[in-house]
Amino acid sequence: MIPPHSPPLASPALRQWEEQGELLLPLTFLLLVLGSLLLYLAVSLMDPGYVNVLLQPQEEAKEEQTAMVPQAIPLRRCRYCMVLQPLRARHCRECRRCVRRYDHHCPWMENCVGERNHPLFVAYLALQLVVLLWGLYLAWSGLRFFRPWGLWLRSSGLLFATFLLLSLFSLVASLLLASHLYLVASNTTTWEFISSHRIAYLRQRPGNPFDRGLTRNLAHFFCGWPSGSWETLWAEEEEGSSQDV
Template sequence: QRLFKTYIVRLFKQCKSLLSLFINLTHPYLRKCQERGDLVQPVVFSSVVLLSVLLYFTVSLMDPGFVLDAAATALNWYFINLNQPMRARHCKTCEHCVRRFDHHCPWIDNCVGERNHKWFLLYLCVQFVAVSWGLQASSGVVFAPTWQQWFSQNRFLLGAFAVTAVFSVVVLLLLCIHLFLASVNSTTWEFMSRQRIVYLKHCDSEENPFDRGVFCNLWHFCCVCGTVAWERIYVRRTNGAK
């Protein structure tokens, strides 16, 4: 219980810092909307930020697809290698074997796997909308007669704007990468470590035994819940290729 409370407090602090950045950055923009009598944009923006926070807690706290009968410890490592499902991998940070392992994300302090990968992608989409919307804070720049006064009055806003711009680029890159991986039914681990994975290192460099076409891959990624017996798909595709 103590570890769980510490984990929740840490998540809350991360969300609080992100919300503070958004509020300070977008306050001039939201204030102008209020002065114009436009309450729709502030309400929509606040809803997007709230949804982003809720999704953050969702992907952070939910089970990514732990293989409970192969819980990871240093003593049963050999047992894990013999019994872990295909496309699963042992995460040293979480100390569990994760189904369809993608990566361990330090930002959410959790693995991204078979059960929460779609929610992680949705979180990236909403997060990109939120941080991109925050870039409109440039409308809150205060003009001054000299550049020294201008910089002094706008330095915090410029700093927050630069941080938000960097966040936007990073989130956009991650979003594009994971959309591509979902469309070809691959994972970050498989894409980066192909030559070291037993079931992939014998395949051609462009061959993916789990790829069933973009439409089927995306439909399965977004709409199908539960675990998948990837061993059956792998055997069927590899035997069909022969």
């Protein structure tokens, strides 16, 4: 009787796969899928950067904060939730809250993408794209084309449909990731990029007042450095522009 812990055929094959590192591939893929799921839950459930009504400044602090911003761009009160909106904040009608550095409301996440969860959203897109491309490779490697095509379609139709679906999802994820990386590199949000002609603090300037250069934009987005309010940065850029003139 062969001992159950040492089958004569399985052990050499498993040992060979382990030596070739092939056992790590399924585990790595599962870990990537798990990481993608965790990032999805984090972005969906976390506070995107809601403007806290309870922490609204007193009248004296409001006057000081307003004095930091040029009078052409006064801090305004939201007409929906009546909070004093910081610069780059916007009210989301789906969430019924004002969100700091509002980017967009994602229906797939059922949450806003804003100041706090935007970096995790970009990380989710990147990890999701890796998972999709890996799945696309697995689906393609499993396809074996042969004739007659009717027999091939019956035997491989489901796998081919999966390949086409993964191709579509990969294309969408690639475009989303590329667009958000571009916005991050220029320190712009989706809302600002689409509606710059309607936003008071953008339509009065030819360029982006928040763009500090690629390195500083990336450092601030992913690491929060250098710190500082958008009102202060806008005022500094406005002062520099007036001195140049």
